[in-house]
Amino acid sequence: MLDYDAVRTRFGIREGMMTAPGRCQVAVIGGGFTGASLARLLALKSGMTGCVAVFEPRPELGRGLAYDCADDALRLNVASHRMRALPGAPDAFHNWLIRTGRLESDPAGRAADGAFYARRGDFGRFMSEEMQSLVQTGLVRHVRERVQNLARDGRGWLLHGDQGSVIHADEVVIATTHPDPRTPQALAGALEGHPRFLGAGDSWHRLDAASPQDRILVLGAGLTALDAIASLRSRGHKGEIVLLSRSGRLPQTQALGTLPAYGTFTDPRPATALALLREVREAIADATGEGLPWQSVFDSLRQQGQALWQALSEPEQQRFMRHLKRRFETHRYRMPPQISALLSHEMRHGGVRNLAGQICRVERSTNAIHVDIITRPQGMVERQSVQWVMIATGPDYGGLIGSQPYLQSLADARLIRPDIHGMGLDVDQHCRALRRNGLPVDNLFVAGPLTRGRFGELTGAPEIAAQVETLAGHLAARLATAARIDV
Ligand SMILES: Cc1cc2nc3c(=O)[nH]c(=O)nc-3n(C[C@H](O)[C@H](O)[C@H](O)COP(=O)(O)OP(=O)(O)OC[C@H]3O[C@@H](n4cnc5c(N)ncnc54)[C@H](O)[C@@H]3O)c2cc1C
Structure with a gap:
């Protein structure tokens, strides 16, 4: 029996907030591309209403971090005909772009070879529309809450949402992906609370307050940093942008044209x-x-x-x-042709500078932030005086478990452990979470980029779609077996 008073006390749930405990067979935590795709396939396979619940605080399912953006400057880094987001319907997204007129109305999406690089927000809309009909028909239940805690409840699980929902599930899938980047120590102390510092998770809308000529230091040189350049220029920003990363390596460019994949590396597979x-x-x-x-x-x-x-x-x-x-x-992870053209133009005309190095000192003055950088490979200290500093580095892999109370409580109960490379959670071949002692938890699964330590290549939408297709098949088979046993 559920001890309501204990639950109320532990999670600070106020009187009147708690709903009656619901039930579902599979609860998915996180409704970004991974969680939504899994819920969609499972709902379609099972055909049962109330079978799948997705906890996701965002208003729409399927968007997640990558595709929940209204900024038209942010584009997919693969051509639309290669997104292969829906298993069994590889052209679904491209056809949707044609059907909704977006292919016509977005000429900037067209690259020189004719391939179309859609806006990321449009891909989010496509996924969200796919999910809406399932939510409306009750095949997928969208619980608009963050999961605060996940605990054993008999042979199943009890999920506690941050708005008071308490749901029992027979099986749980973790699909909340990696935490935001960590602010480097040198910046964290000096710029905490500074109005012109955009840390992890801060909205880029704050850059609307930047003057067109402001100099901006962007930490990171990956695709997110390039997004920042595209976004700033599309807002009319003209000042110099300095990219700073440890290696100074920038993403390469996509090749133009429809080219075949080349090379076989699996016969035999290299051992080192x-x-x-x-x-x-x-x-x-x-x-x-x-x-x-x-x-x-x-x-x-x-x-x-x-x-x-x-x-x-x-x-x-x-x-x-x-x-x-x-x-x-x-x-x-290559940049789309549009970003590549923008970046070469900017670098040729001095709009963007790319530095390799490490921050050693930060000072604030009234109009500027002064950042001293030990440059690589020279080892000289170079001062960059800028008006804005923004973080666009990769996720804080090491901080994963501490970033979510529900993951911390699972780790405390020894039900999950980080993978050996510190890229996510350790899982077995069937995506079952591995306990601290290395044994699988039979009905706790992890999907999406959090399983990269085990599977390697698992970041792009097509690879995630393939993984969740297999997982959905596995879960559907378990549900069918459970139903037969219940009968
Ligand atoms: C900026 C960016 C651009 C990308 N561009 C491309 C591209 O062009 N092509 C491509 O193939 N791939 C691209 N990718 C890679 C890939 O498609 C994404 O990483 C993929 O969308 C991952 O989805 P996800 O659902 O695992 O994670 P996310 O999209 O991050 O979704 C996780 C969801 O979990 C929710 N959540 C978090 N904590 C909780 C909680 N406690 N309870 C409930 N919900 C919670 C969050 O609100 C979020 O919506 C891109 C990735 C990024 C980050």
């Missing part, structure tokens, strides 16, 4: 990170000899990525993480 690197170099040389760009080789690596990653032993995976990860990522 070095052997993999050698094979990739050879494949690039061969591809070039056949008139294909290196991007074709990385497209092939992407397709075989999960098999390749899992063929490496843990020490070899660690070697990859130490020596090759950043270089791999800049080639794998």
